[in-house]
Amino acid sequence: MSTDTILSFEEAMEKYDPVLGFEVHVELNTKTKMFSSAPNVFGDEPNTNVNEVDLGLPGVLPVVNKAAVESSIKIGLALNCKIAESCRFARKNYFYPDTPKNFQTSQYDEPIAYDGYLDIELEDGTVFRVEIERAHMEEDAGKLTHMGGAAGRIQGADYSLVDYNRAGVPLVEIVTKPIQGAGSRAPELAKAYVSAIREIVKNLGVSDARMERGNVRCDANVSLRPHGQERFGIRSETKNVNSLRAVEHAVRYEIQRHAAVLDSGQPVIQETRHWHEDTRTTTSGRAKSDADDYRYFPEPDLVPVVASREWVEELRATLPEPPAERRKRLKEAWGYSDLEFRDVVNAGVMDSIEETVAAGASASAARKWWMGEIVGRAKTADVDPAELGVSPQTIVELNGLVEEGKINNKMASQVLDGVLAGEGTPAEIVEKRGLAVVSDDGPLLEAIDAALAAQPDVAEKIRGGKVQAIGAIVGGVMKATRGQADAGRVRELILEKLGVEG
């Protein structure tokens, strides 16, 4: 799709210094919309969660949702922002059919939260401080679906359908200051930043934070400048990069593309770019110049939002444990080593492990399953582990079957495949696939006798106290039983047979 030439990332880094900036939109999970009493619910029949306010019918007036203001203040506090004592909404005027009033009610020059920062921990433990310019409240637009054209694009479409269910859903837009000094770690930082925002809003309980549903949407700004240059280069803004991996890839791609443009002696065009997950490239969107004139003016239908210091402090007192502190606590509670815990965090399965432990598994079992079985499969499927389709309850059930000795680890892996293939619950799959550990000791003892007979020297070593040699015998038994035996039980029986203490 893209005809842009790109430089290798390494070469781009040799020549240029990237500067990043992010605008992350967070959809709040309030019961009702930003300015109306219509329900804020995802996935319902189109145009059912709307009332006269959302449709912008003649005569309607907005009323600010107090819960949305509370959520916004919480986000501001979690981002170490100052909270405005009084702030106003403005109207951003533009004609587009996804915006029923033909203006968006949004905060403009008076954001509710400003001047904050967020410390981002990279994979190797390096902490990078990202400065937050502002977090402001606004309303979402409706959703347009273009019909008749290729791939749902507006070009070539015959007509468009509009669903106003999303119109008026409360949003908080979090805007960073220019992020300098990330160097070659810029793509990694990009991913880690968006991940941190997602983690924070989820932790605060103010958003469902599901990127695949658009609860968290990222616009990534990238510009390059030659090493040593103070002045920023011209930026591109890649819109709606809606997964963590995509954020990393998009930033990386834009760095490579900008580098190629600059290398060719051309200026970078200030424009919006569209991210394409299939090709992992961006294409040119709309030229964005300072000539865009939204004719902002203060929203006359709303009075200023006043956040008394008492209210702000009350809300601060309700804030949950920050994610970084939570990580520290979980690491201690689970007894993982530094390396184990970092692997868990980097693999993005900390929440899943917490849920699995909450569902009844031990911390070590939960880690074994997520790190040993799920992460690899997710990587193959190119999705986040939590989105693979294995619930914590499934893991607990599966682990229980192993611990009870009903299946062994090898079988459990097959059961997991069955779960992912939609064959049912673990118990059902064990039943259907006829997977069960041979638990009658009779056939096992025969196999053990045979294995001991086949390797008399090993048997002798074990008798002599070299218990670690037992693996060869266990292996022989497992081979003979085509893996159907419970290795733990086999070991016990061998030791029993040889009269050795395990």
Place this chain on the structure above:
Amino acid sequence: MSELTSNELIRLSAAALAAKLRAGEVTSVEVTQAHLDRIAAVDGQVNAFLHVNAEEALAVAAEVDAIRAAGGAAAEELHELAGVPIAVKDLIVTIGQPTTAGSKILEGWHSPYDATVIKKLRAAKMPILGKTNLDEFAMGSSTEHSAYGPTRNPWDLERIPGGSGGGSAAAVAAFEAPLALGTDTGGSIRQPGAVTGTVGVKPTYGAVSRYGAIAMASSLDQIGPVSRTVLDSALLQEVIGGHDPFDSTSLTDSFDNLVEAARTGNVQGMKIGIIKELHGEGYQAGVENRFNESLELLKEAGAEIVEVSCPNLKYALGAYYLIMPSEVSSNLAKFDGVRFGLRVLPKEGPMTIERVMAATRAAGFGDEVKRRIILGTYALSAGYYDAYYGSAQKVRTLIQRDFDAAFAQADVLISPTAPTTAFKLGEKLDDPLAMYLNDVATIPANMAGIPGLSLPGGLADEDGLPVGIQLLAPAREDARLYRVGAVLEALLEEKWGGPLLAQAPSLVEPVETLVETHGGSK
């Protein structure tokens, strides 16, 4: 049942009708039918109504009569104005009747929801007679900018009834309704009141919910009462006022002392301030004479007349014509043919959404609306915002300070409502600036958010047409308007030998006769 003729019934005030209804001397169906008959008889000439809501109005009237006939607690709990019919400016949305805003772009549109004030009228069980004519989206001072033809002034059918609420004022002046609702952004209740010899009140900004009034300029718009007496306006404002959770700009204060103020009017020892900048040069001689007469009457009644100066009022009209169109340009953006109302497809060329929106707006809006949208779009544009919208907001603050200073010297301020009496239809239609100047005395109250009341001050010597006297009070002090207004009204009635409207032509005679009676018209 009633001993009064239909013709006598329609001439009673709302308060008098309410008393007769309560006493069982007349039924609401009789009262409502009498007004519907009057509408049928004269509205062909006046064109005050865009829609007549006979069936529903009579049903509500019958309901009130039934409750009253049954007696008991339900009858006791009936609102004071239950059964008294009312007309509603067609800028206010109503279930069951069309709402056009006087524009082609909303022709045939029915609102699926009621404005808050309509809910309150329904709760009070006041039969709604219909929807009244207005300048398109309330933009104008003559009702000539209605897409559905002009309303005529019942005093002289060749003259304008004022605007934008000419329909509501004319309906009340022509005895087609005892009460009406209007909206006032720069004088749209008070100026029509002045030129039709009726009472009109713009309450304090926020005293009456705007929810369901189609927005013209949000920071200036206010719904208010139109009536023939000061007391009737007080009664109606108490019905429609009060805090509304659906309007963030609505005040939490209760305005429940208005009727009492109107009933116990007294100006003894009050300071009444003449605003130096709002009379004299530019005001018709007959208007000045009636104004001065009112001052004399108030003085005789025990008020102290002082002069105050609001030097920044000379910038009010200019600032108003930046703020109002700016808000208009944004408020009217929603009329695009996508979700409701008129949709016009381009005659040729590609059928894109932008072109459908443009064709709809080009065909659906009249010239005055377009003029203001263009003006406001320009005033808000990058690079011009500070010089225009920003400066105008500063002027607004200065005007508020002027009024603060003036109210430190006087309890109530007074001025003529409009510089002239009703002008002829078409006279100012091609001269927007001349038209805008009609509101020079009413706009300041909207800019400051303070309440204003216009009441009939007599007839001008030179043309025999009504002159309006405007009273202004500090924000939230609406009661003062009624207290002073009731006194002045009584003194003027005494001077003019009864209600001024008794001198208006009857309208039921052939039009030719009317023209002869008022030799000045053609």
